[in-house]
Amino acid sequence: MTMRAFLEVAQKQGWLTTIRQEVDPYLELAAVAAALDGRPVLFSQVRGYPGWRVVTGVASDRRYFAKSLGCAPQQLLFELARAFAEPQPAPVVTQAPCQHVVHQPGDLTALPILKHLPDDGGRYITAGVLISRDAERGLNASFHRLLQVGPRQLAARLVENRGTHSAWRKADGDLPVSIAIGVPLHGLLAASMSPEPGLFEMTIAQALAPMPLVRCLGNDLLVPAQAEVILEGRLTQQLTAEGPFVDLTETSDRVRQQPIIEIDRITHRAHPIYHALLPGLLEHKLLMGMPKEPSIFAAVQQVADVKNVHITPGGASWLHAVVQIAKQGPDDGQRAAMAAFAGHGSLKHVVVVDEDVDIFDPHQVEWALATRVQAGRDVMLLRDQPASSLDPSARQQAGQKSRSDKMAVDATIPWDSASGPAHPQHFQRVAFPQVRLSEYDERFR
Numbered sequence: 001m002t003m004r005a006f007l008e009v010a011q012k013q014g015w016l017t018t019i020r021q022e023v024d025p026y027l028e029l030a031a032v033a034a035a036l037d038g039r040p041v042l043f044s045q046v047r048g049y050p051g052w053r054v055v056t057g058v059a060s061d062r063r064y065f066a067k068s069l070g071c072a073p074q075q076l077l078f079e080l081a082r083a084f085a086e087p088q089p090a091p092v093v094t095q096a097p098c099q100h101v102v103h104q105p106g107d108l109t110a111l112p113i114l115k116h117l118p119d120d121g122g123r124y125i126t127a128g129v130l131i132s133r134d135a136e137r138g139l140n141a142s143f144h145r146l147l148q149v150g151p152r153q154l155a156a157r158l159v160e161n162r163g164t165h166s167a168w169r170k171a172d173g174d175l176p177v178s179i180a181i182g183v184p185l186h187g188l189l190a191a192s193m194s195p196e197p198g199l200f201e202m203t204i205a206q207a208l209a210p211m212p213l214v215r216c217l218g219n220d221l222l223v224p225a226q227a228e229v230i231l232e233g234r235l236t237q238q239l240t241a242e243g244p245f246v247d248l249t250e251t252s253d254r255v256r257q258q259p260i261i262e263i264d265r266i267t268h269r270a271h272p273i274y275h276a277l278l279p280g281l282l283e284h285k286l287l288m289g290m291p292k293e294p295s296i297f298a299a300v301q302q303v304a305d306v307k308n309v310h311i312t313p314g315g316a317s318w319l320h321a322v323v324q325i326a327k328q329g330p331d332d333g334q335r336a337a338m339a340a341f342a343g344h345g346s347l348k349h350v351v352v353v354d355e356d357v358d359i360f361d362p363h364q365v366e367w368a369l370a371t372r373v374q375a376g377r378d379v380m381l382l383r384d385q386p387a388s389s390l391d392p393s394a395r396q397q398a399g400q401k402s403r404s405d406k407m408a409v410d411a412t413i414p415w416d417s418a419s420g421p422a423h424p425q426h427f428q429r430v431a432f433p434q435v436r437l438s439e440y441d442e443r444f445r
């Protein structure tokens with residue numbers, strides 16, 4: 001489903017908020033969108049950019065992904081795992097909506113690029129999926145925040161040793177790149193995944209839902225045909241200051257020297273919709289965290305009967321996970337926790353619960369911590385582990401992987417023997433019988 005088709009569905013579902021009043025993309029629009037975090041918001045009048053609309057929040061709730069993929073929110077992990085295991089070649093079309101209007105040379109000042117917060121390094125493109133070709137590994141798609149540093153120049157934040165970074169390091173001079181903005185939700189999800197090198201993320205997208213691609217006009221890269229905007233350009237070897245900018249943890253990331261992209265051409269749909277993703281808020285969080293759930297699931301599956309995994313928004317959708325298992329033996333909780341760390345190297349704290357705990361309800365997870373845990377027995381502490389650079393409390397050293405302590409909590413019902421708990425009934429949550437309130441009070445009729 002294209003992003004436009006999703007907006008129509010969101011309208012029918014009552015999810016979409018449309019702001020018709022004129023809003024300035026310089027420091028105003030992000031504040032309005034942040035106040036409506038968790039909802040898709042369409043800004044139909046953008047000050048200084050007639051003909052453009054801006055959308056935020058399309059990916060800010062699991063229900064939106066579920067709707068666009070035609071599954072239940074709890075099934076998303078399994079849909080992602082299936083697509084990851086069985087990628088499909090995406091069809092290449094010759095006519096594409098994203099190439100309807102062509103500007104050559106492109107001028108970035110014609111795009112409603114947001115300045116989000118006063119202390120940011122400048123205006124940032126945040127929902128850009130960058131497509132590049134590695135000389136050995138082939139096509140790669142990945143998100144990169146992009147600071148506008150000139151009318152035709154962007155500074156790209158490239159995390160070291162990931163797909164784009166290694167293609168750029170190998171390039172002898174400029175590396176052709178294209179940036180797609182306004183990508184369908186399943187394309188956004190696929191672009192946030194880290195498959196093994198050589199697997200193009202858009203083939204995972206195609207396994208989730210149709211993802212036609214089109215060849216760019218000025219380079220040999222394939223981009224999502226249904227995207228709203230495509231920037232064609234070159235990732236140069238020239239560096240400039242990038243940052244500060246808010247990251248996933250809602251704290252400000254520091255300034256680094258990063259490579260400049262020269263933009264050669266901009267193409268877009270008629271009446272384009274520019275997708276802006278608010279840094280650190282729910283859309284950013286879900287896109288980062290959700291693709292790691294299948295990796296944790298696969299790792300835990302090696303050691304326990306895992307039922308589901310949730311990377312929680314309270315843990316910046318990166319540092320915390322809740323793992324649900326059907327316990328078969330006394331040590332399953334501890335083994336599941338250790339496997340979860342192997343499934344997601346940036347994980348810092350993990351809680352393992354039984355099947356009767358809803359892992360999407362933080363109150364239920366806390367209830368399991370309150371009623372099933374004895375710290376001396378159930379808390380495991382791992383000191384000085386390789387960790388996420390996003391954690392401001394981690395020990396950071398330039399040029400080296402961050403280090404952090406990690407903690408696992410086994411919040412499953414403790415077993416007294418190999419066969420189970422002596423008094424399982426002590427640990428069960430009592431439920432009152434369900435009643436029809438309408439039979440008792442007319443307010444509920």
Ligand SMILES: Cc1cc2nc3c(=O)[nH]c(=O)nc-3n(C[C@H](O)[C@H](O)[C@H](O)COP(=O)(O)O)c2cc1C
Pocket residue numbers: 126140141142143144145157158159160161162163164191192193194195277283284287288
């Ligand atoms: C919203 C969002 C923003 C991201 N921003 C960046 C970024 O600025 N730089 C970066 O290197 N990775 C960023 N990432 C992570 C990459 O998209 C992700 O790690 C990708 O899967 C890397 O895969 P690759 O190794 O195949 O390139 C971002 C992810 C999301 C979801």
